Amino acid sequence: MKRLLLAAASGGLFGLGLMVSGMTNPAKVQGWLDFLGDWDPTLAFVLGGAILPMFLAWRYAEGRRPALGGSFPAKPDPVIDRNLVLGSAMFGVGWGLAGLCPGPAMASIGYGNPHVWLFVASMIAGMAVTPWTRRKLDALPAKG
Template identity: 60%
Template sequence: MRLVSSFIAGGLFGAGLYLSGMTDTAKVQGWLDVFGNWDPTLAFVMGGAMIPMAIAWRVARGRKSSVLGVPLPPPPSREIDRKLILGSGLFGVGWGLAGLCPGPSIASLSYGGPELYVFVAAMLTGMVVAPFVRSRLDKAVPAE
């Protein structure tokens, strides 16, 4: 049952990304171009994602497990630290340059061109390398 619900949720997520335009790199870069030809339509996508998620966090607040019996993860940390700032900065730069982030890039694999495969390969490489780089940085410059 868990695999079936994961498949359905993933399919809905991918379809939502496609229908909302999040897999269109020009649309994403148009959203980020606030001083040029700005396209504000992705604000509706973000609002459409944040509102249900806020409700879901509220409902899940008192629960220990999901409807399927899987333990729920703890709420995210509210601490603003070096990892959060560096990670969000790198994410934003990559999103701005490529016009894609992990979810839409995976959703686009079925119809993307060679550039998309290069992006996904680089993204996966970054995901594998990041923990090693982070541990080296933590040893070199300990967090306060």
């Protein structure tokens, strides 16, 4: 029960943070990506502000265990594979096109804009077909 409450509190704080920071407004995200147009630096402050508490949290976590039991996730091997690069590139193209990434899209479901709902439904459909896409990609030769 404690795990569920803390998860809900964390999700809630995340959603409110996205709202306060302005990141649920696609125009602001696109403003950050518009380096050659009317550039908006806000996202840098958001990312910087978010990384700071997490940097401290990772330091604190060293040699400790999570408060509600279990263990901290191991640091992934520093392997840069095709799926990481290809997936991030695809994500970036979609991000630039709509100005929405998964967190802010979810956080703005309650804004009542059907265009957000269409994006979220498409994103979920994309996630649903990814295991199949991944199998197809992994079947291709490593250098293709």
